[in-house]
Amino acid sequence: MAKATKKQALGRGLSALLKDPENDIQSVSDKNADKVIGNVVELEIDSIEMNPFQPRSNFNDEALEELASSIRELGIIQPITVRKLDFNKFQLVSGERRYRASKLVGLETIPAYIRIANDQESLEMALVENIQRQDLDPIEIALSYQRLIDEIQITQEKLSDRVGKKRSTITNYLRLLKLHPIIQTGMRDGFISMGHGRALINIDKKKEQIAVYEKVVSDGLSVRETERLVKSLKEPQGESNPTKKEAKKVPSFATKGADALKEYLSAKVDITASASGKGKIVIPFHSEEEFQRIKKIVTGE
Known part of the structure; x- marks a missing residue:
């Protein structure tokens, strides 16, 4: 005392x-x-x-x-x-x-x-300290990451070191900002989780995002159910679906390997392989910046 x-x-x-x-x-x-x-x-x-x-x-x-x-x-x-x-x-x-x-x-x-x-140091201290807190919702965390990148001029790699998170984790949060604002609000209010949001990101058209989001909320769908629903919307319709048939033939080693590559590269990875083990890996990119990021990870240069 x-x-x-x-x-x-x-x-x-x-x-x-x-x-x-x-x-x-x-x-x-x-x-x-x-x-x-x-x-x-x-x-x-x-x-x-x-x-x-x-x-x-x-x-x-x-x-x-x-x-x-x-x-x-x-x-x-x-x-x-x-x-x-x-x-x-x-x-x-x-x-x-x-x-x-x-x-x-x-x-x-x-x-x-x-x-x-100074103001920049104050911003960085406030953002980094708040990111470490456990009661921020996923959108607040994503916005904080984006502000650090934009206003402090910091790369995702350096941000990863600064906040002690994997770069893939930071990328997953930032992708949430591509969701329709209504869905972002729903996540902030606790109607859906970050897992739901990550599934909905794979829907390109915002109107379709909203339609699926409303179904997820009204039917109380789980993250896995949401992922299956989104996947069904993106697959070609009809009795004959060659892509789906080929996917079933992909060996388990390739399927597991694809998941590991997606996590490591923070990018979509498509793998096709035959029963004999032969196949190919396709990594699509949407900009020169994304290509350079993937190249740096793969080659180390």
């Missing part, structure tokens, strides 16, 4: 330091910067503004009330992170749920880590 009191007192002492005009810290090289930057400081909530780069746009009211109740009983266990904008003025980098819940409770101050960062 004594340690907690000492820590709180220290945070308040640093807060007073930040309010001293003679100690207006603007960079890590300024006097007393080492006492503040990276440390937990008690900041007035009114001195913190929202982050315009915040990727989260949906907040569950019930979950927010539960967090507010927890803060009311136990206080804030994990400090928020802010960046210094001006004298006694800060901007939220991460921890918006804690910030919102603290305001609901009526707290006047909140513990915060202080960083000095």
Whole structure:
């Protein structure tokens, strides 16, 4: 208990330091910067503004009330992170749920880590930290990935290293943004899962996407049932279907190998093979960029 009191007192002492005009810290090289930057400081909530780069746009009211109740009983266990904008003025980098819940409770101050960062660094910190959270829906994650790629000018390979996810995982999320907006909204609202969305992506026409989506929701179809429905729509109709007959003759080693290649290349892979083991692999691409990406993976150059 004594340690907690000492820590709180220290945070308040640093807060007073930040309010001293003679100690207006603007960079890590300024006097007393080492006492503040990276440390937990008690900041007035009114001195913190929202982050315009915040990727989260949906907040569950019930979950927010539960967090507010927890803060009311136990206080804030994990400090928020802010960046210094001006004298006694800060901007939220991460921890918006804690910030919102603290305001609901009526707290006047909140513990915060202080960083000095420009807009691009702030955007990257906010996006990367929020991507790691477990309560973002698939579309929010996809939008965060896309913003990092567009605004930070980062490749999927580098993004993979930055967020600790496989490049194929990132690609699968980004593909969700090709879905019709109504379907994206349905995924955000929990009517369908990411697995359903990945199946629906294979339908090229948006009107057909919507028609299948409505059937999935109304009939409560599982992901596997949705995949079979989409596959049936894409297969040629009629009694004679040579493509389907050939597919049945593909040896199991080729079928399993195709799944592994699809995952590794994050691309469609078509394999035909005879019972003797002879066959061919076809990897379609839709742009020079995609071709170069596949080539780099295959050749390592």
